[in-house]
Amino acid sequence: MANIAIVGAGFIGLGAAAWLQRDGHRVTLFDPAGVGHGASFGNAATFAPYGCVPVNGPSVFRDMPHFLFGADSPLRIRWPYLLRGAPWLARFLVASTPAHHARSASALAALLTRAADGYAPLLAPSRLAAFVRPRECLYLYARQASFDAAQPSLALRRRLGVPFDTLDADAIRRLEPALAPIFTRGVLFHGSWHFSDPCGFLDELFAHLATGGATLERAQVERIEPVGDGVSLHAGGTVRRFDHVVIAAGARSRAFAAACGDAVPLDTERGYHVQFAAHEQIVTRPVGWAERGFYMTPLDEGLRAAGTVELGGFDAGMNRSLVALLTRSAREALPSLGAPTRSWLGFRPTLPDGVPVIGRARRSERVIHAFGHQHLGVTLAGITGRIVADLVAQRAPPLDLTPYRAARF
Numbered sequence: 001m002a003n004i005a006i007v008g009a010g011f012i013g014l015g016a017a018a019w020l021q022r023d024g025h026r027v028t029l030f031d032p033a034g035v036g037h038g039a040s041f042g043n044a045a046t047f048a049p050y051g052c053v054p055v056n057g058p059s060v061f062r063d064m065p066h067f068l069f070g071a072d073s074p075l076r077i078r079w080p081y082l083l084r085g086a087p088w089l090a091r092f093l094v095a096s097t098p099a100h101h102a103r104s105a106s107a108l109a110a111l112l113t114r115a116a117d118g119y120a121p122l123l124a125p126s127r128l129a130a131f132v133r134p135r136e137c138l139y140l141y142a143r144q145a146s147f148d149a150a151q152p153s154l155a156l157r158r159r160l161g162v163p164f165d166t167l168d169a170d171a172i173r174r175l176e177p178a179l180a181p182i183f184t185r186g187v188l189f190h191g192s193w194h195f196s197d198p199c200g201f202l203d204e205l206f207a208h209l210a211t212g213g214a215t216l217e218r219a220q221v222e223r224i225e226p227v228g229d230g231v232s233l234h235a236g237g238t239v240r241r242f243d244h245v246v247i248a249a250g251a252r253s254r255a256f257a258a259a260c261g262d263a264v265p266l267d268t269e270r271g272y273h274v275q276f277a278a279h280e281q282i283v284t285r286p287v288g289w290a291e292r293g294f295y296m297t298p299l300d301e302g303l304r305a306a307g308t309v310e311l312g313g314f315d316a317g318m319n320r321s322l323v324a325l326l327t328r329s330a331r332e333a334l335p336s337l338g339a340p341t342r343s344w345l346g347f348r349p350t351l352p353d354g355v356p357v358i359g360r361a362r363r364s365e366r367v368i369h370a371f372g373h374q375h376l377g378v379t380l381a382g383i384t385g386r387i388v389a390d391l392v393a394q395r396a397p398p399l400d401l402t403p404y405r406a407a408r409f
């Protein structure tokens, strides 16, 4: 049995904790915010094994003027970030070229096809399975032209084994009659589902792990340092030694990776949600609106409209125009919605190629990287946890990890 620290108690940290504990290890999670904060707090809660096509595809070049100047654009770039973020943006654009984009999609698909198996042990206890709502995600297009433009990405998904059906306006209305009749085409993704309460799920998962001995320390990890046959972890003014450390600090993982020899261009895609009141559930499944870049997910606490992408770093405050866009768009789709009760900004952890970093650190095989899950951290928590546990146990992971190595940058 090894003594293992996990930096970060979001979906990825908890997924790793679950799989490591299964192998009999003693797990300590470190997170000053507690369980289920960071990006894991406010996401759209979908298990989306169809999400293999990164945001930055070949169409980014065509759509760039709309992103920069369009009032309804769900992808924004903050002007001050254009200079500061130029190196990351340049890599993001390089990764949008057709060959690179197809490589990233294959790498994501290899993880996503194993995502359900990765979740199976996490969902085995019935009180955890109770958070799963098995209603397939519906992705909608208001304009036929947008649906036509999405054909290359749908064909890529099809080639990578994603099962889906396409729907016309009548089929959409039969599935979700509360929607305004503004959607002309849709896609129903098979094998997808959502959590009724993503943070509730993480709290319950942690409570379950705690009965097996896992602990949480509400402390900020300041530094980690590989030493001999272990790793020193500096947190809350003390230094502790662990046999292994897992870096799962989401968008804040970059400095830890650098300290272990891996200079990764990790940045953030800022995302927003607006939450409507508990009685407002209106749709029965996550409904995405392609042109507006967001999902409406019926949660226990009410309908959540979550999404958009803003490239702008960590420091800037909320972009009220994106909150307004989410609110207005949700009400256009569901005219009976009231006023939102909360708005939220979160930081997706994103590498420029959209592929997470999962693997051993360059300076020490006792440090395991598990970060950069961009729009897919909820979906990939289980399979990432499984890979982390395999690496610690020196077992062969279920797939080739070459595409996810930090050294690709």
Ligand SMILES: Cc1cc2nc3c(=O)[nH]c(=O)nc-3n(C[C@H](O)[C@H](O)[C@H](O)COP(=O)(O)OP(=O)(O)OC[C@H]3O[C@@H](n4cnc5c(N)ncnc54)[C@H](O)[C@@H]3O)c2cc1C
Residues within 6 Å of the ligand: 007, 008, 009, 010, 011, 012, 013, 030, 031, 032, 033, 034, 036, 037, 038, 039, 040, 041, 042, 043, 044, 045, 046, 047, 048, 219, 220, 221, 222, 248, 249, 250, 251, 252, 270, 271, 272, 273, 306, 307, 308, 346, 347, 348, 349, 370, 371, 372, 373, 374, 375, 376, 377, 378, 379, 380
């Ligand atoms: C609007 C929006 C919608 C989304 N919808 C979906 C969806 O429907 N499906 C899906 O699969 N994914 C979705 N995502 C993506 C998903 O939420 C993220 O990929 C996921 O939450 C990342 O999990 P994580 O554990 O890596 O990071 P986080 O959840 O950010 O957790 C990292 C944790 O590390 C902690 N931390 C940071 N620094 C330190 C330190 N120095 N010491 C200790 N702890 C530290 C933080 O406090 C934080 O709690 C969405 C994201 C957004 C923003």
